[in-house]
Amino acid sequence: MQASTSSAGVLDAALDRLGRIGRFLWSAWIGLAALSLIAALWQLGHEIFGDFVLPAPLPVIAHIQAIVAAPESHPVILATAERALVGLALSLLVGGGLGLVIGYSPAAIRIMRPVVTILIGVPPIAWIVVVMIWFGSTDTTIIATVVAAAAPLLLIGAAEGVITRNRGLDDMARAFGAGPLRRATLGLRQAATTLFPALMMASGTAFKVAVMSELLTNAGGVGGALADARATLDVGEALAWVALAVALLLLVEYGLMHPVRSEFERWRSAAQPWGVKR
Amino acid sequence: MSVLALHEIGHAYFGRTVLDRVSLDIGAGECVALVGPSGSGKSTLLHIAAGLLTPVRGHVARGYRRHAVVFQEPRLLDWKDARGNIAYVLRRSRLSSRALGARIAAVAELVDLTPDDLKKFPVELSGGMRQRVAIARALAIEPDFVYFDEPFSALDVGLRQRMQDLALGALLRRGAGVLFVTHDLMEAARIAHRVLVLAADGCGVAGERAIEGAPLARDARASFDCAQRFLTADPLFAHLNDVDERRVL
Numbered sequence: 001m002q003a004s005t006s007s008a009g010v011l012d013a014a015l016d017r018l019g020r021i022g023r024f025l026w027s028a029w030i031g032l033a034a035l036s037l038i039a040a041l042w043q044l045g046h047e048i049f050g051d052f053v054l055p056a057p058l059p060v061i062a063h064i065q066a067i068v069a070a071p072e073s074h075p076v077i078l079a080t081a082e083r084a085l086v087g088l089a090l091s092l093l094v095g096g097g098l099g100l101v102i103g104y105s106p107a108a109i110r111i112m113r114p115v116v117t118i119l120i121g122v123p124p125i126a127w128i129v130v131v132m133i134w135f136g137s138t139d140t141t142i143i144a145t146v147v148a149a150a151a152p153l154l155l156i157g158a159a160e161g162v163i164t165r166n167r168g169l170d171d172m173a174r175a176f177g178a179g180p181l182r183r184a185t186l187g188l189r190q191a192a193t194t195l196f197p198a199l200m201m202a203s204g205t206a207f208k209v210a211v212m213s214e215l216l217t218n219a220g221g222v223g224g225a226l227a228d229a230r231a232t233l234d235v236g237e238a239l240a241w242v243a244l245a246v247a248l249l250l251l252v253e254y255g256l257m258h259p260v261r262s263e264f265e266r267w268r269s270a271a272q273p274w275g276v277k278r
Numbered sequence: 279m280s281v282l283a284l285h286e287i288g289h290a291y292f293g294r295t296v297l298d299r300v301s302l303d304i305g306a307g308e309c310v311a312l313v314g315p316s317g318s319g320k321s322t323l324l325h326i327a328a329g330l331l332t333p334v335r336g337h338v339a340r341g342y343r344r345h346a347v348v349f350q351e352p353r354l355l356d357w358k359d360a361r362g363n364i365a366y367v368l369r370r371s372r373l374s375s376r377a378l379g380a381r382i383a384a385v386a387e388l389v390d391l392t393p394d395d396l397k398k399f400p401v402e403l404s405g406g407m408r409q410r411v412a413i414a415r416a417l418a419i420e421p422d423f424v425y426f427d428e429p430f431s432a433l434d435v436g437l438r439q440r441m442q443d444l445a446l447g448a449l450l451r452r453g454a455g456v457l458f459v460t461h462d463l464m465e466a467a468r469i470a471h472r473v474l475v476l477a478a479d480g481c482g483v484a485g486e487r488a489i490e491g492a493p494l495a496r497d498a499r500a501s502f503d504c505a506q507r508f509l510t511a512d513p514l515f516a517h518l519n520d521v522d523e524r525r526v527l
Contacts, residue, residue: 171349175328175425266357
């Protein structure tokens with residue numbers, strides 16, 4: 001009896017997961033529709049402004065195919081992806097971790113708020129100049145710039161999540177004998193609500209800043225390829241590289257972050273009306 | 279033999295005294311209702327007794343093994359389904375997964391939750407069902423003392439009575455002690471062995487009255503009459519609704 005109910009439970013869970021994966025993949029059509037819309041506007045721009053200013057989407061797609069097919073461009077793309085992702089991971093570790101700790105301390109929040117405002121206010125380009133003097137044209141320069149730009153966002157996201165947590169749950173957990181560590185995991189779990197949007201923003205920032213600082217420091221990667229395209233005034237090539245950088249971001253966001261987030265926030269989708277879900 | 283003894287408890291929020299020299303004793307298997315005007319510090323006293331607040335003065339002696347709390351709101355974890363919410367408080371008891379399943383099924387049945395309800399997230403449950411999950415969660419750890427902080431005030435009358443029977447019946451049968459905070463004298467008259475009245479300014483317990491008959495065995499008529507007698511003839515309860523009147527003015 002017990003065994004049969006538990007195996008039915010496993011089957012239920014498997015079906016539920018399959019359904020959710022199916023829904024997620026099905027939603028790709030909407031993404032495709034949005035991309036087609038952008039392509040249509042792009043085509044319109046091309047027909048108005050001409051080939052030199054804005055090449056048509058189809059030749060650029062051919063460019064992208066050529067870049068992806070060429071083995072020598074793979075390390076270029078991978079370099080940018082690695083720098084952005086390492087920077088993002090460090091930002092999450094430093095900014096997110098610090099934010100969680102700060103969220104629990106009202107005094108620390110008051111001190112950190114102006115500091116964070118200043119950090120966000122400093123343009124990434126200023127960091128690039130300073131960091132380049134420190135580290136030269138290396139991976140470290142790019143990663144440090146990414147961290148400087150992305151960590152404050154994650155710090156705010158994490159701290160805000162802990163601050164706005166439901167304190168009633170802390171009391172509940174304490175009433176049932178949970179120690180400080182288990183109560184902290186409760187706060188961490190609730191911080192996910194604000195941490196995920198911050199993480200999406202930070203991942204966009206990470207890729208943007210990585211490409212920009214590569215371009216400015218001449219450190220290779222997609223930014224370096226963009227600099228070459230600029231030097232030869234090849235707009236098609238430049239657009240192809242930009243599209244690739246965006247594609248990388250989309251890959252990280254929809255391949256990694258959205259699935260993790262929907263796993264974390266399954267209860268939220270349970271509350272959504274049918275029409276919003278699909 | 280008392281399982282909970284509060285001795286000369288005093289508490290203040292930012293210098294504003296809310297409780298002063300409050301003492302009370304609850305025996306094993308006893309259900310004590312704590313009533314008082316709004317703002318008299320009932321909930322604060324319960325939080326102190328349950329160890330969620332440290333009192334400024336006085337001390338608390340607890341003679342029971344394990345307590346549970348049912349709060350005014352359900353206080354469920356949004357991200358866990360009903361089963362997960364009940365399992366959350368059982369993690370410390372290190373049950374095997376089979377024993378855990380059996381325990382959850384047993385308490386769910388006690389508060390009339392179906393296996394299907396257990397799979398739902400709190401957002402998918404109605405207010406009354408959420409509170410039932412909270413009650414099941416409290417019963418799941420097999421407490422020998424339970425604190426109730428106006429747990430049924432959001433429920434309608436019929437459901438409230440059913441919840442009283444379900445939650446308190448199971449506890450009193452097992453001989454657990456109960457401290458029940460409420461502002462509803464009818465409810466107190468129905469469920470308690472004894473009613474304690476907190477003074478309006480929080481300065482001590484104004485007095486107490488034993489109620490005839492066994493808790494939950496009294497019918498609606500008897501508890502209504504008892505509550506009416508308290509309110510109209512007993513000077514102890516004269517100020518029970520005072521604060522509300524002042525608020526209206």
